């Protein structure tokens with residue numbers, strides 16, 4: 001038979017199996033629905049007949065409905081490509097591998113879940129170590145239709161006469177396909193080095209490093225799905241937390257886990273970690289470096305302990321016809337004493353009352369002594385302690401504190417200078433105060449870690465919340481379309497496993513914020529030191545180790561193949577990052593496309609037309625997405641330039657927000673602006689240059705970013 005006919009015949013064979021699987025899926029669905037209906041009927045019966053109100057009956061109903069709903073949720077996940085693999089063994093029956101395990105009515109296996117031990121050979125078998133696998137087949141489907149098959153033969157000597165072998169590389173085919181607006185899962189083509197990471201033990205800390213496009217994010221997400229499958233009892237209840245750098249990124253990866261049937265994972269961007277507030281704004285690199293540094297702990301502590309701006313500066317109270325007065329200095333002494341005796345201020349109001357009463361009693365004693373008399377100290381304290389005017393004073397002098405309010409106080413430069421004495425220099429105080437004063441912009445991503453730090457320092461406010469003005473707490477600053485509150489308690493800190501993506505960029509303060517949520521967690525930490533935008537790695541490493549607590553089991557994996565970029569694009573990126581990366585840290589790109597990156601000179605005044613023309617050209621050249629990457633402060637401007645090109649494949653993204661994303665084609669505007677806006681310069685440009693899978697065009701008016709002499713060939717922009 002000719003190759004196309006063999007292929008067609010093999011597709012037909014797999015189609016008949018895939019049909020059986022979907023029919024069975026339909027049956028299972030009907031059964032689950034029936035079970036749910038029965039469960040509800042028990043419930044209705046319970047309303048009608050008193051006998052059914054017995055607790056055991058209601059419990060049975062709840063369990064039935066719960067299980068039925070869970071099964072339906074699993075069966076209803078977007079199972080595009082439900083079956084994607086087949087293993088033909090030398091000594092045992094073939095198995096099919098898919099996104100979930102399905103058995104037929106006789107309990108025979110129709111599909112094995114990809115995470116089950118029996119499916120491991122699909123990813124781990126090689127020609128050197130075939131693990132009894134003669135032929136490994138990747139089956140590509142669209143919905144229920146089998147489109148293609150692709151085989152690897154691992155034991156050529158064991159191939160039976162009637163076994164057909166077709167195809168030439170499922171991985172390459174997958175990599176060459178157009179990208180959409182969200183990331184896809186890679187279950188069908190996970191590579192052996194990646195599989196080793198996915199199935200690594202769950203305890204302790206697993207670090208995944210590797211250059212751009214090596215699949216770190218994809219692997220970390222598949223690892224989360226794998227861990228939840230294999231260790232559901234240990235990990236499922238407390239939950240898995242996945243943290244990414246930005247909301248654009250979490251949105252981009254949001255479909256990977258649901259497509260594998262995992263809906264029980266909390267996915268948040270760094271700007272959303274604190275319940276109830278959503279920050280998407282990036283600070284300038286300089287500001288982010290100040291806000292992220294561990295020095296801020298001291299600044300925040302002092303700011304919180306400072307006299308609140310509206311606090312009264314004098315206390316006057318009449319006791320037995322005599323005016324007792326506490327002056328500002330005396331009040332401050334009392335305030336300091338309350339703080340030094342420890343405890344979060346929101347838990348110290350009683351102590352504050354006691355020490356104030358003590359000070360008043362001292363005053364009364366002073367007066368009495370001067371007049372040769374005496375006071376009953378105990379009685380004074382009891383009487384004044386019951387007085388409404390004393391309590392009125394107390395609530396304004398020792399108010400309930402909220403994180404947003406205290407951080408807002410730092411807009412006052414003098415107050416900030418007090419809090420930052422010998423910690424921040426004058427210039428740092430000025431930039432930080434100006435940023436806090438500019439509240440119209442809302443919180444920045446770096447502010448969230450500061451708010452979280454304050455939350456813990458000040459302790460939870462009493463249940464009744466104060467409203468108005470700056471005294472907003474997290475609850476009140478919730479964005480209307482902010483992240484939905486999970487069903488877990490507010491500020492939940494008992495996750496069993498935490499995945500941190502783009503971990504190289506986390507500031508020390510952000511590590512503290514995440515660490516708080518993983519007091520009992522094991523960790524998967526993903527990062528590429530070469531893409532780091534955090535200027536002080538040693539400080540971040542220290543905060544990171546503290547976040548991991550005493551977890552001693554640590555394993556580190558380095559992925560070395562770049563699956564995203566064409567070899568041509570990565571060659572340019574590698575040259576640009578040059579001496580900023582050790583040779584060893586750069587991965588190997590496997591796919592050549594024949595399209596070398598285009599470097600185009602523009603005049604600053606003609607940038608608008610150049611961006612429009614190049615974006616259009618790229619949209620015509622690729623089937624998938626096109627990203628226009630520019631400096632953070634030009635995003636709005638560039639979006640305006642492109643507003644006439646209504647194509648949902650086209651996206652404008654700022655350099656810092658481009659972390660972790662990918663597009664089929666990228667138009668990169670003014671590389672020197674990207675270098676200038678980041679403290680780590682070239683590394684941010686390296687990130688931007690490694691976002692494209694197929695085509696890259698760089699528009700520049702300043703050539704200084706180019707590695708010397710390496711890319712002399714420049715193109716003129718068509719029509720310019």
Ligand SMILES: Nc1ncnc2c1ncn2[C@@H]1O[C@H](COP(=O)(O)OP(=O)(O)OP(=O)(O)O)[C@@H](O)[C@H]1O
Nearest residue numbers: 186189190191212213214215216217218563564660
């Ligand atoms: N085994 C694989 N099969 C198919 N595609 C893969 C495989 N591994 C990685 N990819 C693809 O390569 C691209 C890069 O993967 P991913 O974004 O996870 O890399 P990364 O290491 O996190 O990159 P970066 O650090 O640059 O953000 C994605 O499109 C991913 O789907």
